[in-house]
Amino acid sequence: MSIIFSGISTAFGTKQVLKDINFEVSTMTFLLGKSGAGKSVTLKHIMGQIPIQQGSITLDGSILSPQSRSLCGMVFQQPALFDSMNIFDNIAFGLKTGNKKERVLELLHHVDLDPSIVTKMPHDLSYGMQKRVSIARTLAPNPRYLLFDEPTTGLDPLATRLISDLIMHVANTCHVTCLVVSHDIGSALRIANHILFLDDCRIVASGDPKTIQLSTNPLVQAFLGRHAVCSDSFVN
Ligand SMILES: Nc1ncnc2c1ncn2[C@@H]1O[C@H](COP(=O)(O)OP(=O)(O)OP(=O)(O)O)[C@@H](O)[C@H]1O
Ligand SMILES: [Mg+2]
Incomplete structure (x- = not known):
């Protein structure tokens, strides 16, 4: 898968922008650049x-189509909740069938939010809580793939850690x-199974966190900063 x-x-x-990009997403993958x-x-x-424009993307072995794309859910950088809807309606927005109440409570549990917030409005919640609600909303239709665009940008270190922990928790549960x-190399090293670096239109480094920490690629080194591990071995 x-x-x-x-x-x-x-x-x-x-x-x-991209030139002959080849990679596979089959586990917790971070794309940095x-x-x-x-x-x-x-x-x-x-x-x-x-x-x-050129090349192909396959999902579970078949060329990506509008149908198979429905297996993907996107979590945007901003929570982008509907301001005029309460939390219940925000999360239930993408639910077409089934017991909505049960599902919303289950989703709140997945993102570690108290069920009592369902009647609150987005502006009643902290930014971090709004992000959790947006993840719950994306999870509602049961996607198999979750795509995150800069989920921790703009968050303080503590909130960053909470959100990256949440991503890992959601992936597992x-x-x-x-x-x-x-851009968050710390979260990538902590929770990713696979890390990719995009630079100058190409994937310039790829591997598990340990491999990435040993990379001599200048961009990877610049991202790593204090996370760099000195080694004589060349691993790119
Ligand atoms: N629809 C578009 N039409 C024209 N140019 C675009 C379009 N979308 C993106 N670009 C250009 O493609 C390049 C890559 O943009 P992209 O948004 O993917 O960068 P990014 O890696 O996500 O950057 P950031 O970290 O700042 O979000 C940029 O030069 C951007 O201006
Ligand atoms: Mg971007």
Whole structure:
């Protein structure tokens, strides 16, 4: 069960953003890179918001289609809750059938929020709680893949840790495979199984956290900062 990018190349006019990108998302995968590297474009290809120009993306072995895309849920950087709806209605928004009350309570449990908040409005909640609600809303239709675009940007270190713990918790308890686009190397090293670095239109480093920590790629080194591990061995 995986999402596989094969030979994806994308340009906007004369600006090349992705060039022959190949990778697989089958576990907790983090995609890191500088601003403007093409991380969000990568997610938008999966969500169908930017058409594929060259190459292919398969989901569970078949070319990505509008139908199979419904197995993917996207969590945006901003919680983007509906201001005029209470928390229950926000989470239940994507639910078409079944016992909505039961499901909303189950989802609140998954994201570690108290059931009593269902009658509150988004502005009554802290930013961190709103993010949890937005994750619950995305989980509501039972996606198999969760895509996160910078889930911890703008959060303090404590909230960052809580949200990355939550992503890991949700991945395990809801059996979802996650692709997390981020600048947050600390969270990546802590919870990812696989880390990819995008630079200059290509994947320039790829591997598990230990491998990444040993990478000599200058961009990876710059991201690692204090997380770098000195080694004589060359692993890219
Ligand atoms: N729809 C579009 N039309 C034209 N250019 C676009 C479009 N979407 C993205 N781009 C360009 O593609 C490049 C990559 O953008 P993208 O948003 O993927 O970067 P990013 O890696 O997500 O950066 P950040 O970390 O700042 O979010 C940028 O130069 C951006 O201006
Ligand atoms: Mg982006």
